[in-house]
Amino acid sequence: MRADRLVSLVLLLRQHGRLSAAALARELEVSTRTVLRDIEALSAAGVPVYAERGRHGGFALLPGFQTELTGLNHDEALALLVAGSRRGAQAFGLGSALTSAMRKVVDALPESYRATAAGAAQRLLIDPETDLLSRRLVAEEVPDSVVAEVRRAVFAGHKLRIHYAATDQTPKWRTVDPIGLVTVRGHGYLLATRSGADRTYRLSRILAAEELAEPAQRPDRVDLDQAWQERSTRFRTGGDQVTVLVRVHPARRAELVGTALAVRAEETDPDGWLRLEVTFQDSRHAEWALWQLATNAEALAPQWLRTCMRDRAAAVAACYGASP
Incomplete structure (x- = not known):
């Protein structure tokens, strides 16, 4: 985790030129004390970062410094694949990975394109949190530890134990075979089977999750769009409607x-x-x-x-x- 943060710190300085410790702390979601320790670690490792004092001071890199630390890790690459919806990345617990990945993408651009791209991006706003009537889209809060465990079980094809709080019911532990993850208007869902029957679980209602070593019973390939449509149809035509x-x-x-x-x-x-x-x-x-x-x-x-x-x-x- 610290190595990723150090890379992000270097990329932030490359892209912005000079940033204060407070600004870096906000971007990296850590304390200013942590930022100062990271700056010391970079200096000790030979990265030419220096401090400029004064009202408009901060930290910066020596001009011309280049780095090859732009390789994407697994979660960052995955975040880019779902980046068509920023809320999708948030719902699957990939918000911080998406931010980190985008820093690396910007850093990999030729310098002549970087300023142009950054300026153009400021002219575009996609999927804001409120509409013209100030109605706010309330995103669900799902602990990163929970969604990360669910995500690992989905990708590895392993069974998953979840402590699930169904509506008006006492939370219970269940073992399911995960199929895939779906996000709809900021709400995340786990598509799974349980004892061979289709089940759909709201991510925000999963209180705890544990990936098991046992392989999940599921097909090798799945059409998530079709599966979601089928479950939506059953939902609309059943229950106490x-x-x-x-x-x-x-x-x-x-x-x-x-x-x-x-x-x-x-x-x-x-x-x-x-x-x-x-x-x-x-x-x-x-x-x-x-x-x-x-x-x-x-x-x-x-x-x-x-x-x-x-x-x-x-x-x-x-x-x-x-x-x-």
């Missing part, structure tokens, strides 16, 4: 459809509003989705949902009807 008849304002149709599992029928009313038959995961999902649309949507059926919406609205009105 409810079908709701809804009237919705056309401007809010996309929002309603985006939260539903499926749209079974749709027609336009004479007043221009849309009448949709949509399926939700369960009753709580249906009530939540319609509540977000306020008066821009109305549940026509079933009656229990209309009653729930009325009672909730009455409770909110009573709350705000009294003086604070």
Whole structure:
């Protein structure tokens, strides 16, 4: 780990010219004391790093210093392969590896391209954390130790023990045969089989994981896209799903459809509003989705949902009807 950090420190100085100890600490996610120790280690190893004192001082390399320490390790190469989505790298515990790999890629560019590429990159922002309505995408937090263990078992083709907290259940240990990892909108999933049956596990609900030495029972090749589609279809057509008849304002149709599992029928009313038959995961999902649309949507059926919406609205009105 320290060797990788020392390489990253050298590459940061090559790319930025001069950085303070505090800036280096932020980039490397360590303390300033650790940075100072690393600087001493580099100097002792013959790397020509020097300090510039003063308000705008910091550490820098002697001009013209070159390094060949740009080889990618396994995790860095893997991070680049999933770099089409920065959130994908984060979900699989490869965020720091992606950062390190990109430093090495930039350092490997010809010097004439490096400044141009860096300037162009500042003009592009891909997949920001918030949209124009300031709605924040909440990424799941998965401990690096857990996702690293899961990742190793997936790649090695070994069985995996996971301490899993299913919804509304006491966490239990299970032994599974891992097939692959999928990330969807910042949420990570483990596709696996258990006793021959397909299983899908949310990474954020895996409390602990242990790679076993026993080989996993799984095919040598897998089409993850197809496997995910099949499991998604089973999820949408099973469980405690409810079908709701809804009237919705056309401007809010996309929002309603985006939260539903499926749209079974749709027609336009004479007043221009849309009448949709949509399926939700369960009753709580249906009530939540319609509540977000306020008066821009109305549940026509079933009656229990209309009653729930009325009672909730009455409770909110009573709350705000009294003086604070």
